[in-house]
Amino acid sequence: MTALMQPDEFRTALENAIKGRSANQSPFSIAWASGKLSREHLSRWAENHYHYVGPFADYLGYVYGRMPAEYQEAKDFLLSNMYEEEIGGDRHTDLLIRFAEACGTTRARIQNPDNMSATTRGLQSWCYTVAMREDPIVAVAGLVVGLESQVPSIYRRQTPTLREKYGFTDEQVEFFDLHIVSDEIHGERGYQIVLEHANTPELQRKCLKICEIGAQMRLLYTNALYRDYVAQDLSLAELDLAA
Numbered sequence: 001m002t003a004l005m006q007p008d009e010f011r012t013a014l015e016n017a018i019k020g021r022s023a024n025q026s027p028f029s030i031a032w033a034s035g036k037l038s039r040e041h042l043s044r045w046a047e048n049h050y051h052y053v054g055p056f057a058d059y060l061g062y063v064y065g066r067m068p069a070e071y072q073e074a075k076d077f078l079l080s081n082m083y084e085e086e087i088g089g090d091r092h093t094d095l096l097i098r099f100a101e102a103c104g105t106t107r108a109r110i111q112n113p114d115n116m117s118a119t120t121r122g123l124q125s126w127c128y129t130v131a132m133r134e135d136p137i138v139a140v141a142g143l144v145v146g147l148e149s150q151v152p153s154i155y156r157r158q159t160p161t162l163r164e165k166y167g168f169t170d171e172q173v174e175f176f177d178l179h180i181v182s183d184e185i186h187g188e189r190g191y192q193i194v195l196e197h198a199n200t201p202e203l204q205r206k207c208l209k210i211c212e213i214g215a216q217m218r219l220l221y222t223n224a225l226y227r228d229y230v231a232q233d234l235s236l237a238e239l240d241l242a243a
Contacts, residue, residue, distance in 0.1 A: 001063075001140075002014060002201060003201060004199070004200065004201050004204065005201075005204055007195045010198070010204055011191065013204075014141070014145055014191065014194065014207065015204065017146075017208050017209075017211040017212040017215065018145075018146060018149075018150065018212070018214075018215040021212065021215035021216050021218075022150060022153065022154075022219070023150060023154055023215075023218045023219050023221075023222040024153060024154055024217065024220055024221050025219065026219060026222035026223050026225075026226060027223065027226040027230070027236060027239055028045075028225040028226035028230060029154060029157070029158070029185050029222055030239050030240065031226070031230060031239055032045075032157075032158045032161065033157040033158050033161055034161070034239070034240065035161045035164075035166070036164035036234055036238070036239065037230065037234075038233070039103045039104050039166065039177055039212060039242070040103075040104065041163060041229055041230050041233070042050075042103040042166075043104050043105035043109075044101040044102060044225065044228075044229040045225055045229075046096060046097075046099060046100030046103060046105060046110060047100065047105060047109055047110050047115045047116065048115075048116045048117055048120040048221075048225060049096065049113075049231070050096055050097070050100070050110045050111065050116075051113060051116040051120055052116075052120055052123050052124055052127075052221065053092070053093070053096070054093045055124065055127070055128070056085055056092075056127075056143075056148075057082040057085040057086050058128075058131075059127045059128065059130070059131040059143055060078045060081055060082050060085075060131070061078075061082060061131075062128075062131035062132045062142070063078055063131050063136050063139045063140060063143070064078040064079060064082070066136045067136040067137075068136070071136075071193075071197060073193075073237055074136075074137075074140070074193045074197065077186075077190075077193065078140075078190050081144075081186055084182060087200050090163060090174075092175065092179075095174050095175035095178065096110075096162075096175045097110055098171070098172060098174070098175070099168070099172055099173060099174075099175050099176075102168060102172040117224055117225075117228050119220060119221055119224035119228075119233075120221060120224070121223075122217075122220075123217050123218070123220070123221045126217050127143060127147075130142045130143060130210065130214075134206075134210065135203065135206065137193065137194060137197045137203060137207065138196050138198075138206045138210050139202065139210075140190050140193050140194055140209055141190070141194045141198070141206075141207035141208075141210050141214075142210035142213065142214045143190075143209065143216075144186060144187065144189070144190030144193075144212070145187065145190045145191055145194055145207075145211050146210060146211040146212070146213070146214020146215050146217075146218075147214045147215075147217075147218055148183050148186050148190065149178050149183065149184075149186070149187025149188075149190060149191070150187075150215070150218060151180070151183035151187070152179070152180045152181075152184040152187070153181050155176045155179055155180045156180055158176065159173055159176040159177065159180065161177065181215055188220060189194065194207050202232055203243055
């Protein structure tokens with residue numbers, strides 16, 4: 001990339017960096033959306049997901065601390081996002097634990113890091129590395145655009161099944177309802193920050209690459225959930241992988 005892209009062109013390029021790598025394409029996500037997972041499978045998801053999203057405010061905190069002071073709106077967004085995660089109402093991890101307990105696992109199991117897979121540990125470590133080491137705008141691209149902006153599209157497919165197939169109550173699936181709304185807002189703000197402040201061809205190139213990697217990381221994590229916890233119970237032949 002030798003020339004600075006205009007905002008519309010850059011926005012399309014960011015979106016294309018994620019397309020084709022969405023976690024919706026994973027066998028685990030397809031099995032979930034079609035109601036073929038057991039509650040035990042969902043328990044294993046929750047035990048892993050806690051260790052990926054549980055430190056999200058920590059990831060953002062590292063980015064916040066390194067964001068240039070003159071980027072006040074970006075800093076305010078990060079701070080607001082952290083507040084919502086931790087103290088702006090019900091703590092998001094508590095909502096996740098509520099769902100997990102309804103699936104049949106326990107708070108102790110969820111919070112025990114020994115119950116996350118090696119792939120989940122890798123995703124968590126990647127998030128910390130991006131937050132601590134990448135240019136703050138590149139970090140926003142990876143964590144907010146590459147990862148967080150995917151959430152609404154994933155949960156919109158999965159949440160109806162939780163009610164209709166599994167019979168979870170509104171209270172038990174509040175974690176998903178909340179993130180369909182909040183992460184759509186967060187994802188869009190992430191896009192706007194990146195579009196405004198990735199103001200050199202090199203920064204744009206790095207943002208595009210990290211969005212691609214972030215999407216790959218989440219897809220890898222979701223594929224591992226199928227391989228580690230579901231494959232022995234549900235073969236790929238039993239899934240409609242074209243969904």
